[in-house]
Amino acid sequence: MSRGFATFVLHTHLPYCRLAGRWPHGEEWLHEAMLECYLPLVRAFRRAGRDCKGSLGVTINITPILAEQLRDPLVQAHFRTYLRERIEGAESDSRRFSDAPGLRCTTADFHRDRYRAIQAFFEDEISGDVIGALAELEDAGHIEVATSAATHGYLPLLGDDAAVRFQVETGVASHIRNFGRAPRSFWLPECAYRPGLEQFLQGAGIRVFFSETHLVTGGLARGKARGGMHGPYPESHYVSSHMAEGPARGGTTFRAYMVGHSQVAVMGRNERTGMQVWSAAHGYPGDPAYREFHKKDDETGLHYWRVTGAGVDLGEKAEYDPAVARDVALRHAGHFAGVVQSEIDAYGEGGGNGGIVLSAYDTELFGHWWLEGVDWLEATLRHLAANPEIELVSAGDFVTSHPPREMIELPEGSWGAGGDHGTWMNSETAWTWPEIGVRQERARSLLGTSTPATRQLARELLLLQSSDWQFLMTTGQAHDYAIERFRSHAERFDCLASAIESGDPEGDRLAAEIGELDNPFPAIDPCRYSPVQPTPVVRG
Template sequence: MFKKSLSLVLYAHQEYMHHVDDESHSQWHKSLFPLMTNMYIPLLQAFENMEQDNVDFNVSMVVTPVLCSMLKDPILQEHYIVWLDRLIEFGEAEIKRYESQPLLKKNAEMYLDKLLDTKEYYQNILECDILKKLVYFADKKNVELLGTTATPLFLPHFADFPESINAQIEAGLISHKHSFGIKPDGFWLPFMGYVPGLENYIKLYGYNYTIVDTHGLLFAKPVPKNGIFTPVRTKNNLAMFARNYDSYLEGCNDCDFFQSDNYRCEERDIGYEASKEDLSELLYADGARFETGFKYWSRKSSTEQVYNPEVASQQVQIDAETFLNKNAKKLEEAEKICNTNVSLIDTLYLQDLGRNWYESVEWIEQIFRQANKREDIQIEKVSSLINNPYTLQEVKPSISAATPSGYGQELLDNSNSWMLFYVRKATERMLDLAVRFDENTGLKARILDLAAKELMLAQSSDWAKLVHLESNADFADERFRMCIKNFTTVYESLGANQMSTAWLTEIEKQDMLFEWMNYRFFSPKR
């Protein structure tokens, strides 16, 4: 009997949100802090629970350099604890408010207990360092951490700028070593955007495998004899896997496995429903409302049904079993046809799951717990699926991307195409600066490093994605323009040989990430 394996690849990312003094304008509270509370910290706690129960789990993860930078930011860490304290105080008031409504009070007590536990775990166990715990599990061989680019740019858009692709991959590799202290084996293609030739850049930096979208391999030449169920290799011996076509696609919220009526309704939050008097201690100075995480209703829309966490947990177990059964059946059929070891790669986008499915971490944990008791399927890290890359079938993968269109068209449409014009022009200018000022040090090198950082932030396709989705589009538009403006200021200052140290210091404080940045990443490789 051949081995039938499933690999889960968890992708953790967050659009860069710079520090501002006025908390009422901070995006952290609206997006990153809820994800830390509902996804990243509970996921580490789930790993610890499985470790304590001797449940064997193997998972591959991508934690992008942008997210790593924010999670390590001491200002953000301080703000997060203050934010938790405000919610804890609010939770105590909620319990009093629902004294006469036992079902709602029970949920309020549950949320308060979770907030208290989260604060205790974050401050005293993690010591405000989420990444350190990931390193712990990586050292124990439970977690495999993949590398990626410094910012999630859609690489096919820059295929004619080899120095820029090299710079992004090299900066991403250095970030990985700074954050985790280990060299990654696998490379994550942002948006799984692939065009022929990218394998040369990836292999150049010591990566051994990457993952493309399903049709990237199914349309390869020659057609892979085992389809997506075994890895293949490119001419330069970079192993390639294909995403399971049934797995979760970034930005899609209609996946079957989190649509049960028993799950918590994510659209209804007391932060938007309660009166301003009840929220007086929580609202910002300008009166702006935001999600509190206190959500009392189930997804059942026909009635005002109070959320029942016990019933939701039972549904999680059912859905985890359904997920494993579906993949086990697919692998069993593939084994009969391929007559060899077969595998599937399922990708899960934690940012989307954390926003749309409260029970998602519990579901992930249940997948591992149930898989431990089964013989028809085993969960392995992606790197474990490669025995000898030189024996894999050699193919030429097809152009592809893991977007609804399959080719990244959403990142270049009439709503956001103007962005690419500006960022490509800035890229041309950065390559020119890297050649003209190759040997500079001191203040000039410092301002060139800032230019490289601002360009990489502008190159991120996050902004185009948000504009296309009309989700936080104003923030994306403003952030992109700011990066281009900052880069252009540097470019023109260098041309005029006039640099303001006060302005430089202000921007460096505003964008406190990539402290290891070196503008020579963009220099031609000799």
């Protein structure tokens, strides 16, 4: 009999970038994530599922806007071109480094072989259908696929219940269309919560959502919200240096709780397992043997160097050895399995019974930024599956089989730096929120019918609300690109709104023209925007 439970919650999201630039900002974000992260993970889940049987304890959130892009034929065609180019680059490097001393030829062959394997998997095993492959894994009971708000809108700052409901209900409807079943679990964008959001989730049939540690336990912001994380995003000087702090609430991340007076549960992220991966001070991805993310070959953009050590300048990085890095990843997997066991044991020794360790991460960490992360995760799942004292379980299954018996009132907050809304509301981004608010108000009188023009208007409003634009402005990762994208969706909304308001007969033609660029949510129902009562979501 198991002493406790373990689950991994993977948050998978990229903004809408179809036909919105290629490199350095645009659709190649998606191509790179497919090649380095999404396809390797699906392949690893299929292998582990065949060998381990039953649940792998993975709840993977695929945001609706990402799912729409992964199913898009044009995105798939562009990915095939990108993948061929990456294979050709690796083949070229294999020839270029064939007589070079050191490890670069070995690493070039490693890149070539893994890219070829991903190409064969994509074309021959899953017929180019990433979403279908995930749905099959869920049908087999190996994983659970969770959903999120339609375009990852930052719900606490939308300031309009109709807008929040439209993000949630459109996201759930898209999930049902793409995956063939109603979701049970929901990832609040940026783990951003304000009291009352659970009512919108309940209205959409959601059973459980996830929060950052400090929202459940109280006290200072913890985990990712404290900063000092591994990852490609720089810290922002716009974010307040203080940490959000609230009174201790007596909550624990080892249990699920009902939120407020709803029938929706919340599960908090385990701090220790989160920091074991995320921490820049002692997280696994900082190991000297692992592939260095930030240094690339000048000709092909491939990686031939390793982390080497903390603080080592890029020019001093040592050559990467794929075999050594894989061995380290497998060793780290064994260590992490031990950490999970020790967390469950400590909770039991403190009087707890049947606690769950929820480890939550951005999916793109695995394979994309931390190349060896896919091997690490697969090996970790195998270690845990073989341990009779730990039961792997998805989030939806856990709250179904162990219904929460206690209620908790959560404070407002997020997993952004500082634990509050500062990453999305600051001096750099404050101007965006009135712009969104004006268009939300305008939409109220325009989205009462379903026509080509109102359907495209609803898409542009959702795309304008994406939290990614504020995030990219704040971090500086793609500041000007984010402003351009935000303004382009605002302008498209305004053009469509004016055509609808004036009864312009060219409105549908304009909608079709804009729809060539922005085409997610083909079954969108604009009438959902401001109903008196929540519109029932049709189950798959």
